[in-house]
Amino acid sequence: MSFKNLLESILEAGRIISETPGNRYIAVLTHYDADGLSAGGALLRLLEKLGKKYVIRSVTELNDNNIKKFFMIKAHLHIIADLGSGELEKISQYKSSYNVNKVLIIDHHKISGDLRDLILVNPELYGIDGGSADCTAVLSSYIGYKLLKDPYFTEIGIIGATGDMQIYEPMDLTLNILEEAISKGVAKHIRDFIFFQNRSLPIFKAITWTYVPYIPNFSGRDDIGLMLVKKAGIDINKGSGAYTTVDDLSNYEKNRLLEEILHYILGLGVDDLKPRDLMSDIIIFTKEEHPLLKYSQDFSSLVSTAGRLGKDFLGILITSGLRDSLINELEVLYEERRKLLSKYMSYVEENRKIIDNIVIVDLRNMEVPARFGGTISTLLSRSLIYSDKVILVLLRNEDAIKISSRAPKKLVDEGLDLSLVMRDVAKKYGGHGGGHNVAAGASILREDGSLVNFLVDLIKSYLKR
Ligand SMILES: [Mn+2]
Structure with a gap:
């Protein structure tokens, strides 16, 4: 029942968006994390395909100043995504003082205050815990998917849900969008050891580039990765001169490497090591060609990094489906993320x-x-x-x-x-x-x-x- 109500509110949001006159603007304000930027990407794709006029912005938080600046944009419809549910009163007050026509909030955070004349799409309204399912990218993608039947929207939803950690035990609409993605051939679901998640990286980087779960003195340490690969008797280069990757390894080599990794990690004092913790669900985007975009975890980490490094626009554009010249910028970003995280995580340990x-x-x-x-x-x-x-x-x-x-x-x-x-x-x-x-x-x-x-x-x- 609750699920049905949520779906109805999504269809209603779709109607509001498509009924906006083509000569009037739609303004979107979203959050700068992976979920928010993916939601921005979904809305950009939808508005573009519907031929609407639009502006999209992202912010780190919804403070008074950000609301004011957003409401100063002259638009027929203002959409606030992945933000706002906790500040309904304030938004409603600014809406009237800035003479804003219509406000649609798409969000999954806890609700506080009265709805008044705001339109809210939020699973929390129907007794669904937005912390465990139905993140904003899923909600926004669903609006697009229902309206346009374009299967790429399911991929955007998965990217956001990966960022908000809701994809590995999918429930509700999140489960629904994952199943749709699989049935439409957009995504595939496999399970493997976490060390073998990064299929495109050189093997010595791939094995330690597992920040989920984070393992101190292992995660992000190329030097340790290199040592373990050598110990397992694996060449870091293929015959052709290219680096060896996960997919180049035989089963025997994979097992040898796994033995070395486990031996090393146990030596770090991780005593209750459960194999279950070391297995991970991997969602592969079958239609993506670039290795950095093939795995939902990688894709979502990149989008998250784009936001954290102030390149929010890159996250929105790439999730919306644009590729071409953005790919180069993403590669630079990926390397930057690797370096920064290993530095910051060493500060954390200290x-x-x-x-x-x-x-x-x-x-x-x-x-x-x-x-x-x-x-x-x-x-x-x-x-x-x-x-x-x-x-x-x-x-x-x-x-x-x-x-x-x-x-x-x-x-x-x-x-x-x-x-x-x-x-x-x-x-x-x-x-x-x-x-x-x-x-x-x-x-x-x-x-x-x-x-x-x-x-x-x-x-x-x-x-x-
Ligand atoms: Mn979110």
């Missing part, structure tokens, strides 16, 4: 503290852009060592402090809700916070040295209830 079941990574004195907070906390939450713990990452963002948090499902089931924790922190220190129960963030103005203790006590108080 600056992390564990209090009970909470990992605190205070990077306020390190040179890490605030835009990487979410990436770092996500990686830690998927790491073999920290996946059963609450993750808090603190970063400096100009004059503000940015907090990014993640919690294991198990603790959420015991009563922890990070969106409330972040809201409470913002209330105490000034600023704003919110998100999902398993993943939330806050931006606060100042603190007096009590922040970390306050956070720890607050989290503990939830778990005692």
